Amino acid sequence: MSGFTAFALRRAVSAVLTLLALSVIIYVVFYATPGNVAQITCGPRCSPEQVHQVAQQLRLDDPLYLRYWHFLQGIVAGHDYSTGTSVEHCPAPCLGLSYQSDQQVTRIILNKLPVSLSLVVGAMVLWLLLGVGTGVLSAWRRGRFTERALTGITLAGVATPVFVIGLVLMIVVCGQLELLPFPEYVSFSDDPEQWMWGLLLPWVTLALGEAAYFARLTRASMLETLAEDHIRTFRAYGVGERSIVGRHALRGALAPIIALNANDFGSAMGGAVLVESLFGLPGIGQELVHAVTVVDLPVVVGMVLVIGFFVVLANAVADVLYAVADRRVVLA
Amino acid sequence: MSLVHVTDLTVEFGDLRAVDGLSFRLEEGAALALVGESGSGKSTVASALLGLHRGTGARVGGSVEVAGVDVPRASDDELRRLRGAKAAMVFQDPLSSLDPYYAIGDQIAEVYRVHTRASRRTARARAVEVLDRVGIPDAVRRSRSRPHEFSGGMRQRALIAMALACEPRLLIADEPTTALDVTVQAQILDLLHTLRAETGMGLLLVTHDVGVAAGSVDDVLVMRHGRAVEQGPVAAVLGAPGEAYTRELLAAVPRVDAPRAPSGPAGEVVLEARGLRREFGRGRKAFAAVDDVSLTVRRGETLGVVGESGSGKTTLGRMLVGLLEPTAGEVRHDGHARVGVNPAVQMVFQDPVSSLNPRRNVGESIADPIRARGERDEQRIRGRVKELLERVGLEGARYDRYPHEFSGGQRQRVGIARALAADPRVIVCDEPVSALDVTTQAQVVALLGELQRELGLALVFVAHDLAVVRQVSDRVAVMRRGRIVEQGPADEVYDSPRDPYTRQLLAAVPALDPRIAARRRAERGEVAVT
Numbered sequence: 001m002s003g004f005t006a007f008a009l010r011r012a013v014s015a016v017l018t019l020l021a022l023s024v025i026i027y028v029v030f031y032a033t034p035g036n037v038a039q040i041t042c043g044p045r046c047s048p049e050q051v052h053q054v055a056q057q058l059r060l061d062d063p064l065y066l067r068y069w070h071f072l073q074g075i076v077a078g079h080d081y082s083t084g085t086s087v088e089h090c091p092a093p094c095l096g097l098s099y100q101s102d103q104q105v106t107r108i109i110l111n112k113l114p115v116s117l118s119l120v121v122g123a124m125v126l127w128l129l130l131g132v133g134t135g136v137l138s139a140w141r142r143g144r145f146t147e148r149a150l151t152g153i154t155l156a157g158v159a160t161p162v163f164v165i166g167l168v169l170m171i172v173v174c175g176q177l178e179l180l181p182f183p184e185y186v187s188f189s190d191d192p193e194q195w196m197w198g199l200l201l202p203w204v205t206l207a208l209g210e211a212a213y214f215a216r217l218t219r220a221s222m223l224e225t226l227a228e229d230h231i232r233t234f235r236a237y238g239v240g241e242r243s244i245v246g247r248h249a250l251r252g253a254l255a256p257i258i259a260l261n262a263n264d265f266g267s268a269m270g271g272a273v274l275v276e277s278l279f280g281l282p283g284i285g286q287e288l289v290h291a292v293t294v295v296d297l298p299v300v301v302g303m304v305l306v307i308g309f310f311v312v313l314a315n316a317v318a319d320v321l322y323a324v325a326d327r328r329v330v331l332a
Numbered sequence: 333m334s335l336v337h338v339t340d341l342t343v344e345f346g347d348l349r350a351v352d353g354l355s356f357r358l359e360e361g362a363a364l365a366l367v368g369e370s371g372s373g374k375s376t377v378a379s380a381l382l383g384l385h386r387g388t389g390a391r392v393g394g395s396v397e398v399a400g401v402d403v404p405r406a407s408d409d410e411l412r413r414l415r416g417a418k419a420a421m422v423f424q425d426p427l428s429s430l431d432p433y434y435a436i437g438d439q440i441a442e443v444y445r446v447h448t449r450a451s452r453r454t455a456r457a458r459a460v461e462v463l464d465r466v467g468i469p470d471a472v473r474r475s476r477s478r479p480h481e482f483s484g485g486m487r488q489r490a491l492i493a494m495a496l497a498c499e500p501r502l503l504i505a506d507e508p509t510t511a512l513d514v515t516v517q518a519q520i521l522d523l524l525h526t527l528r529a530e531t532g533m534g535l536l537l538v539t540h541d542v543g544v545a546a547g548s549v550d551d552v553l554v555m556r557h558g559r560a561v562e563q564g565p566v567a568a569v570l571g572a573p574g575e576a577y578t579r580e581l582l583a584a585v586p587r588v589d590a591p592r593a594p595s596g597p598a599g600e601v602v603l604e605a606r607g608l609r610r611e612f613g614r615g616r617k618a619f620a621a622v623d624d625v626s627l628t629v630r631r632g633e634t635l636g637v638v639g640e641s642g643s644g645k646t647t648l649g650r651m652l653v654g655l656l657e658p659t660a661g662e663v664r665h666d667g668h669a670r671v672g673v674n675p676a677v678q679m680v681f682q683d684p685v686s687s688l689n690p691r692r693n694v695g696e697s698i699a700d701p702i703r704a705r706g707e708r709d710e711q712r713i714r715g716r717v718k719e720l721l722e723r724v725g726l727e728g729a730r731y732d733r734y735p736h737e738f739s740g741g742q743r744q745r746v747g748i749a750r751a752l753a754a755d756p757r758v759i760v761c762d763e764p765v766s767a768l769d770v771t772t773q774a775q776v777v778a779l780l781g782e783l784q785r786e787l788g789l790a791l792v793f794v795a796h797d798l799a800v801v802r803q804v805s806d807r808v809a810v811m812r813r814g815r816i817v818e819q820g821p822a823d824e825v826y827d828s829p830r831d832p833y834t835r836q837l838l839a840a841v842p843a844l845d846p847r848i849a850a851r852r853r854a855e856r857g858e859v860a861v862t
Binding site: 228232233234235236237238239240243248251252325326 | 491
């Protein structure tokens, strides 16, 4: 198993390097732009004194690489910001200060993170169950009515925009049938039950569209596996169709499912804006859109880094899972 | 009642009749070989015995009875109880025939449990038992390995172990040794032989290799175009064939013990390798695929390079034509050190399917080397390509045809024409006939000989098949683990081999005469080199 540990370690190191590269690019793109960075960062209503103070805190007199190094230090070790009269401590991981909202970026993100995580993790469980289940069923019932019906439904799922699904669900379930109150976000620590009821519709909305992709992918890659020689072996040995589909074909089809799931989990963390807005969830996606609109640079940089972190993390986990599913990966 | 009783079997895929009115019997404990070239329908018969065509759209007619089960009319459940329990099948490619995701012991245990309702633990113990039985060393530990951790020969042993798990009355082996090296092939055939003697199970061996059949079965059935050409006891059919096709087939089989018709005198040295070495990988993982190889090739002669898979023969061939840079040593053409690729040294590849671009017509593929030399006159290019096509025995008018419109042998002719287009002095052939049927093989080998005599070509013939190499070579180099272990005139190397490895290789070659095959089997017990 030492080969496997070494593989996992190598993968972790490369994940960290990817993140570092990402941080360099983001920092340069946003902070090496032409124009008065201090003015942009501080916002349009800042006085010249405030702009001057921001310029000092951002160390705009230093060369770019020193400023980046300083930024990196903040993430690892935290920072103290002098505001002239007092000193504000920003603990690690410190992503800087938002001058427009007068808050630490880390704190803003930490406020939004539980919402986004609740939404995406819940939806992910749902889309995996629904999508992979449908895909397995289509592959098993290939060539029959069930498969054709499921293929039609998933195609419709892929084609329907997420806000249409969400709106229709909300109007029917909450408006006409009155099965649920209109969703409202309650944090898990406050009331787990309300948390679940409030997130049910957002989960379903986000998961339905995603599940369609997973169903199609699962079906296709299972059919591919079912055509392979080793499936023929088990047929020739009298192994039943259920075991062939559920055990051998599904195992062979897992790799692309893991890969797609990593990507979709990562991108949903920052990209589920439509679902967040639709159901009034104060998540990362909404906050990012807001920060971009008002050009709150430190928040944008911090958010992009955090989203990047999740994408890289999800992919690293996927690669390790990949290796667990198929040991030959470790050798390559 | 016979173990297998097939009467008037037909199998049709759409318009294609793969098996056409075939009848045969196999008694309990007996062994029958279905021998034929590709497309003869022999594998289709093997699948039909287990009813594997059910649900695929193939139409099966006639009657098939296996171990008392009426296969075409049996229910799905009856069929499942037949498969693996009463009749088990071993497939050609042992890597793709096992599930890459599960441990080998678990796969065998799964099959055992399907038929016996045994507990997991009992099934696992049975898996270890049969793995041990087929000669997997340290079976308890190795039963936890996945297929990619096994060598080719061990994988085939594992598949045979799976077949043995439920003690079937019939073993169907579909080209069980085609993907294996000759020494491993001999081991697997010996294993099948011993198992048959011990368990008393019947064997149906499907093979394209008459030599493999000769040493392993009692009766043989020669197939062509889905029909039986000839059938009877193996010694009678192979010793005194009654049908013209059987005679043709036997005549085409290259003999390892028949010396080659002497070729013309060899001329000056045209290609020379000095101390060639090629490493792959870096650091601790580095290994030398070719290590300190020196050889010369003269005008008008053929140097055969023979070795098993992984011996470095393909790497050597690629270095000789300049497709691969040596790590150390040098290749000399006409006495000068080679710089870059030299059009005077060309290559013919193993797989004529993948070495031709399927989206371009063959004329364009052959014209590539001519264009590469700077010829721009379309008329002249076309004329030259047509000339080349005719030279290799194809119609010049087929310039505009695409590779899929040619048969395997014809595609290899196209490959040879492409090599000739550059007016080479040396052609390196890397396994040029190993993907072809024996009759086609013989034709391509004859063509190469003709071209050599006419054009004074020097040939380097790289192959794993010792008999083919003897048939074409003036001199032979035997490779093992990147080194040449023995090199000399072909007759000397084959008739009085000095190196123990060469002796081991020669002892492993299947013989066409069943008595010689039996003697070789006995000898193999004595010669053993690791």
